[in-house]
Amino acid sequence: MIKIENLGFSYGEKPVLKNITMTLEEGKIYGLLGENGVGKTTLLTLLCGLKNVKTGSIDVDGHVPYKREPSFLSDLYYLSDEVPEVNMKATDYAKNYGKFWEKFEISKFHEIMGIFENDPEQKMNRMSFGQLKKTYISFALACNCKYIFMDEPTNGLDIPSKAQFRKAVTRYTSEDSTLLISTHQVRDLENIIDPIIILDRQDVLLNASIAEISEKLYFDYSNERKDSALYSEMIPGGSIQVYPNTSCEESKVNIEALFNTVHLHKELVKGIFSK
């Protein structure tokens, strides 16, 4: 379990994260959403120990991430937004580095590379950005880590690859693994992320499961417009409106509409979810 308490971080004088407190439970695929510059990448790098907290604390199963102890690192894989080109074949890279993660499976790496239709015999410095990203995603999932943090994993992937990514994540993530995926492209990850964390400048606006969201908010896809809607938007074939769910009706959560609703009514939504 990951416990974050009163976390604060700043770049020089400029504060990025302030008093962030939350808990990430095991066996869930968290979606980390937020506008540009709210500190999503910073939060991920703090969680994996690439940066040190300025105030507060992070506890990952009793480990302080910044100490970067091997017992902590072997339970974690961080896939950054930009991945390095290496002068090695993908399969050689996997063999050379996979041995550091105890549960790494080379056969799984090849299977996922197969799903992505990526050639493991190709040199990584001759791959396109998308191919390189798919190689690292395959490696991350093949490590079978307890914690996998991915920063914008679908950036640079073509349309079929995004579907392949969803397939790979749902098929190859073990039940006790916790994934934290930061993204702007919510449609790419709809149906696989649950719970959802929405980060604002120096605050967590929402940290709730899809079931909780559906319980507290109602997503109306009918064309009937109501003035009480917190958010409404025209979508192809109709419209979508979001209301506080007063009648306990079930509805399908639209993450994009949720994100916009939360941003339009920050305090109101925080109030609804704190009850």
Next chain:
Amino acid sequence: MKDIFDIKRFGKYFASDFMASISRYGLSFLLISLMGLIIYAGTVIMGLLFNGTWGGPSIYFRTATFAICIAVLVLTMPAKIYGHITEKRAGSTWLMIPASTFEKFLSMILICGIVVPAMFTCVYLGTDALLCIMDKTCETSICHIGKEIAGYRSEIPEEVMSAVGGLMNPLSYIDDMIGSILIFLLGAICFKNAKVVKTILFLIVLSMALSIIGTPFMYSYMETLANNPAMTLEEFFSDSWLGNLSLIDTVSDIAVIVIATSGIFFRLKTIKH
């Protein structure tokens, strides 16, 4: 304790680090290590083309080339093998490899400070020795440069020899080479770009600062010489700290190695991305 050092994990890490070093610096290493052979071939071809005679380069020329290759190795190798650590993409991936900071540090020191210089020395001197066996025009191997210059030693006073004689042994420069590599390794993992140039600039500034500190000492010895015009070179060397020049050189080299390795470890421990 296992989070600081585990021999099995270190073995795995060292092997993969060595493999990665080969992929980053292998070709450059081969080129520098075989420079003696390339220069020999060039000299022979030039001799045949312009003089019509067969003749390899002299031992002095080959020794100078060897020294230049060492300098090139010292300047380029650390940045090429470990310079990526300061880069966000590759550095993050490297930091996330499940090995301790101490294991990464130790592997780095072993590869840069011992393995690569030893391989370079063996390949370069081995090739040179082989050439000397096959071609008598090359006279003798550069391993014997010490014997070659020994002829001049008879002209040097005993007091001077005991003070600086150790410095005339080519092997005495191994610690200098390791110290220099470690300094450039520290520069490679501290500076984000222009790593070699910035390290050289740093060394120039440091030398200027140290020379300011050293000036009063040098001045006092110059004064001694000026006040005693009859003082011979033997008297001067036997009656001053210069009499222990070899010892001072060794102590300063050890100090450089200790400071550089401490700096490297501290940098690895605190690097952020």
